[in-house]
Amino acid sequence: MVVHKIDRVTLKDVASIADVSIQTVSRVVNNHPDVAPDTRQRVQEVIAQVGYRPNILARSLISQRSFTLGVVIAGLKLTGPLTVLNGITTAAEKARYALMLMELPSYTTDDIELIFDALLSRQVDGIIWAVPEVEDNRLWINKFPKNQNIPLVYLTMQPQEGLTVVAINNYVGGRLATAHLLGQGYRHIGHIAGPLDWWESRQRMKGWEDTLKEAGCEVSDQHWVMGDWSPASGAEKIQLLLDRYPEMDAIFVGNDQMALGVLHVLHAQGLRVPEDIGLVGFDDIQEAAHYWPPLTTIKQDQRYVGKVAVEELIKLIEANLRGTDMDAPKSFLLDPILMVRESSIRSGNE
Amino acid sequence: MVVHKIDRVTLKDVASIADVSIQTVSRVVNNHPDVAPDTRQRVQEVIAQVGYRPNILARSLISQRSFTLGVVIAGLKLTGPLTVLNGITTAAEKARYALMLMELPSYTTDDIELIFDALLSRQVDGIIWAVPEVEDNRLWINKFPKNQNIPLVYLTMQPQEGLTVVAINNYVGGRLATAHLLGQGYRHIGHIAGPLDWWESRQRMKGWEDTLKEAGCEVSDQHWVMGDWSPASGAEKIQLLLDRYPEMDAIFVGNDQMALGVLHVLHAQGLRVPEDIGLVGFDDIQEAAHYWPPLTTIKQDQRYVGKVAVEELIKLIEANLRGTDMDAPKSFLLDPILMVRESSIRSGNE
């Protein structure tokens, strides 16, 4: 089998076959009006026949526009970022933008400038920074070549002045979960937080804390522990919490995966959910409805986050192109919702 | 706040500031030897100072090489494709290729030519077709502009002559699962298949069937049912199977998510796992080890699939570029492995 170079049919080829100028072919390709109907027809036939496809790179060189968005992501193992990505691809395809995907090796890597370079040298029109705020990685922002003036949308971080941020309101989520448990008559509500160097974890925890305090419940450091999002950590930490907080009658767990580990241990110890202990998770992963018992949890519309991010980014790009003054960048904090299932339903209240 | 156009510093700008020709700057950027040390030094300083970044689009136009790979994916909701993507990003970044990601709206959409066009007009150097073989979507291959001669690697489909395919050997997986249950003394092993229009499902099922027959066990249509990969379908279909196959003492389930639904129902009916019913899943998702009881399953190294795909694609691209005759395209069928956990361990055999 002989291997050939990739066939690249150019405007010039089409032009010479159709016996017109390159310009005319270009006009046909771009649906410009000033072409005689029969010429257009003939050119179109040649295009179809030889399988001509415009070279977007060449076009971008002139138009200074690549119709490509950079997406920087980290932690594809987790469900959240993944669903966001899903929303991004869908919205981008709809707007006819292509996506250049880069995955960071970790949440707090040092290679961001390399990533940024790779994206910018490929002339992306804008960037979605879909890396959650962990530790002080938000400080990266200062490293971003500001003078570069590339439109940028940040995801999953604390909204701040002068940036466009799209995120779920995790604080509200924490409040919803806790208020629901209180409403079911639970009074001693513990918490298993995600890693507290994550912004999302801190917000969820604060929602839990504030809600309890407002309800007149005591909150102490004996009432919560910290996991690492994994089912294994849920299993491990719940043991600790059971020891430290024996009166505990309900738990708000930072995500559904840890909640799975918690359920595992509670079963093993003969504790019944929701009778002995009420349980609420966070995320509403697909499996949550099939845990035993089905898990009450907080549902975030991550797909929508991705969609909003793309739409806002494109707005920024277009304003930028027009030289229009955008309104001050606005941020989006989207409220999650409560999904009530058996794990938190106490039949007889208090 | 005033918005500026994106600053684009070009070779020309650097050249005029450093007071050398464009050519010299280009040589410095590309580490060509023929530059006087002090000139090089001066140019490098200017580059650093003005933040020059080469325009890869312009470079690609000349070199006919974009150092970009197209990745077409479908069903990002499922864990499998996601982990593959993870492997792809890592391998691509290592090889200094960028990734252009396209997601199909469904496994059997008609829009493939559009997707293909988008990728080719952006001049990707090669394409990874990471869409599982579902229904007759493999026939897409015939639609691909063969004359285009773009290097292409297919994932998760039946290897075939003349194509480079990377896939997990699902048949072996099915055999492993079934043989393990037989080894534990289970004799009436049912099966919940994934959707049988998926190649992977058919392979897993065939592994189950062949292994049972070879062991002298009877296999009938009463012994299996078909789900749709979701936990909900596992829960629904197991009911059917329990009715149809009352002697059943073990089940091989087509994926871990359905196995979760199965566990749910078995608990509800007071059936103990593994004492009354042995259970083996497929995939080894992170949660599987924390099911109740922990689930025995078949682990596939999807990340490795992604890695191999990228490496093979790059080999194809480079052979293509050199005009070298590649050896006939070879396919890779990677064996999965068995992860033994409690759900299938019978203490006293027979």
Added chain:
DNA sequence: CTGAAAGCGCTAACAT
């Protein structure tokens, strides 16, 4: 060692 000229595939601005 360095620069000038040509051109990758395309479009924008003028011609005619």
Added chain:
DNA sequence: ATGTTAGCGCTTTCAG
């Protein structure tokens, strides 16, 4: 309605 010229940012000749 069509063609010509110039040039996007870069690299590849080829001269000096």
